[in-house]
Amino acid sequence: MPLDSPHRGDPVAAPSSAREKPLKFSGDNAFHQELRRRVDAELKRTGHSQRDSARMYLKTAIILGVFALSYIALVFFATRGWQASPLSIVLGVAMAEIGFNIMHDGGHQAYSKHRWINQATAVTLDMVGGSSYLWQWKHGRFHHTWVNVAGHDSDIDLGVLGRLSPRQPRRPWHRWQHFYLWPLYGVTAIRWHLYGDFRDIITGTIGERPFTRPRGRDLVIFVLGKLVFFTLAFGLPLVFHPLGVVLLFYTVTAAVAGILLALVFQMAHVVEEAAFPEPGADRMQMDTPWAIHQLETTVDFARDNRVLSWLVGGLNFQVEHHLFPRISHVHYPAISRVVEETCHEFGIPYLQNRTFAAGIASHYRLLRRLGMPVIAATAEPVPAT
Template sequence: MSPESSHRTAQAARSPHADASTDRLKFNGDNVFQRELRRRVEAYFKHGGLKQRDSARLYLKTAIILATFVASYVLLVFFATAWWQGLLLSIVLAVATAQIGFNIQHDAGHQAFSERRWLNKCMAMTLDLVGGSSYVWHWKHAHFHHTHTNIDGYDSDINLGALARFAPQQKHYWHHRWQHIYLWALYGLTVVSWHLHDDFRDVITGSIGKRRFPRPRGKDLAVFVVGKLVFLTLALGLPLLFHSIGTVLLFYAVIAVLTGLQLALVFQLAHAVEETEFPTPSEPGRMNTPWAIHQLETTANFSRDSRMITWLVGGLNFQVEHHLFPRISHIHYPAISPIVEAACREYGVPYHANASFGAGLASHYRWLRQMGRPETVPASLVLEPLAQN
C-alpha cells in the first residue's frame, strides 16, 4: 500500500463515519481564502464588463445543441433505412443528448444559465426531455454532491452500493478486486438505470442513497410524471410505430449506453482520481476544513488546454472552477481558471489538474484498482491505541 493510501486509510479509521441523515455538515476554519478568491473573480467580470450568466455564446451553443438533437432524432426515426445510417445517427444523437446535460441542463440546474429563474427552470427541464429528472438531480447533484463532495455517507454520487468502492471508508467486497475492469461496462448502463429505475425508486422511497429528500409534489410531481411520459414516448413509443421492437430496443440501447459512458466518465475524472481526497468528519456534523478548501481537495480538472473537450463537456473539465463558482456559466471557466490557480498557489492550497483526458482516465483506473484491494490497516494505527494505554 502506498503512503498516500495508508494516510487515507488511517483517516478513515480514526474519523467517525458520516451519519446518513439529512443534517448538513458544518465546515470550519478561516474563510479568508474564499473571500479573496471571490473578490478576484468578481473583479474580472466587473473590469471586463461581462455578465456571469445570460451569455450570447451560451444561447448560440444551446440553439446548436438542441437543433442537432432534434435533427438527428427526426432523421433516425423517420428517414433512416439502413443499419449504418441508424448507427451514425444514434452516435450523433447520443453526443447531443450528453451535451444537453453538460451544457444546458447543468448550467440551468445551478441557476447559472440566466438571471431569470423561469428560464433556468425551463432549461433545467431539458433533462426531463432526455429521460432524467430535474427535480431528483437538484437534490442528488446540486444539493448533496456539491455541498459534501467526496464525503462518504453524504455525497450520494460516490455511492454505488456493493457495485463499486470509490472511497477508503466504504466497505470492501471480494469482487471489487476486478472493479477497474468491469466498471467501464457498468458506466454505460448509468442512463438506462436513470430512465427505468433510479428516479422512480428515489421518488417513491424519498431517499437518494442514504440521504432523505422531500418527494416532489404539485408542479414538481407533474413535471416528473409528464417528463417520463414524454421521454418514453419519444424513446420507445413513437419509434415503434415505424420500426420493429428489436430495432427500436437496439438503437435505444446504443444511444443510452454511449450517453451513459460520456456522463459517467466526466464525473469520475473530476472526483474519483488519485489526486483527490475523500475526507471524513472530524467529529459528528463537522469538517475541519473551510468549504472552499474542501472543494479544492476533492476536485480535479482535466484537459484544460483542449477547446474541443471544453465545448463538448460544457466546461466540466474545469470542475475546480465549477465547484467553487457553480452559479457562474461554464462559458467563463477557461478565463477564470488562471485566476483560481494563481490564488491557490499564493495561499498554498491544492489545485488538482490532469493534463489530458487520457491522463485523467489513467488516474481513475489506478484509483479504482487501488480501492479494489482489501483494506490494510497500517501498523502505526494498530500500535497507536497500545501506546495510549
C-alpha cells in the first residue's frame, strides 16, 4: 500500500474555509515523491504496517491506566496536600501523554486503518478538556499545511501576548517575553478548558482564520466532551472536597499538562533553526514545494533519547511527523534515517537540535531576539546545532 500523503485526501490539505481560497505551494515535487517511495520501501523491508501497531495499543493501555489510577487516587483517596500534590502532577503528565500519543495519532488517522478506531482515540482529547473537532482545524489543517506562516498557522498566534514570528507586529512588552511566556505556557490547557474552545465556537474563527462550526454529530461530541470533562474536573471532586481545594489541584494538574504540551510544540517550530517564510508577491502562493516548506520550518530534537521519544509520542521526530502525518509515531525513529539520508542526497537541510536542553535554549534565544526592537522582519534560520 503506498504511503499516505497530505495531498491524497488527508484533511490537512483541505481548504481552510469555504469563505477563502487556500494558500498554495509551488515547485517540483520530485523530492517528496522519491522520499515517499523510500520510506514505503523501508517499512515493507522491516515488515511494519503504517498503522495498527501492537506497541501503540500497549502504550495506550499504559497511559490510560496511569490516567485512571492517578485520577481515582486524587479524587477518592487523597486527604492531605502531600498526597494530592504528586498525584496532581502525575495526572497532568498523563493528560499530556494522552495528547502527545493517543489523541495525536488518532487525530491524524495514524493510529489505525479503521476509521472508527481513529475517531475513538481522537476524542480522548475531549475527555481531558480539549476539542478534537477544533484541533483538526487548528492543528491538522492550519498548522500542518502552512507551518510558521504568520496569519495562516494559528499555532504560532498568541495574539498580543507574544511574538513568535518575525512577521508578527512587535509590542513594547515583548521585550520581556523570553521571561514571562514560560509561566504563561502553563495557562495553555486552562485557556482551552474555560475560554478558548467556547470563544472559537461562538466567533467561528481560530486566531485570524475562519472555520466551519461543528454541526450534527460533531456538535454532539463537542457538547458531550465538555460535559464529561467538567464532570471529571469539577463535578465529582466537589462531592468529596471543598471548592478551594478542587480549584487549587485543578490548576496544578492543568498547568503541568499545559507547560508540557506547549514546550514540545514550541521546540519543533519556534526555534532559531526554523524558517518563517511568507507568501510570494501575489500573497496566494508559497515559493517552495510543500515538502520543502515542512523541512525548512520544522526541527527535530533529542532524536537519540528513547525515553523522551516514548513520552512525547515521537514528536521529537517532528520532521518525520510533518512529512508523514498518517504513519504511526512508533515508526518515526526507523524512518528518520531514510529521511535524513534522502535530504542530504538532494542537498536539502535536515534541521535538528541534538538534545532537549539545546531545543529549550534555542527557543529561549529566539523569543529574546523577536522581542528586541532591533529585529527586522526577516526570517533567516541559523545553522542547526
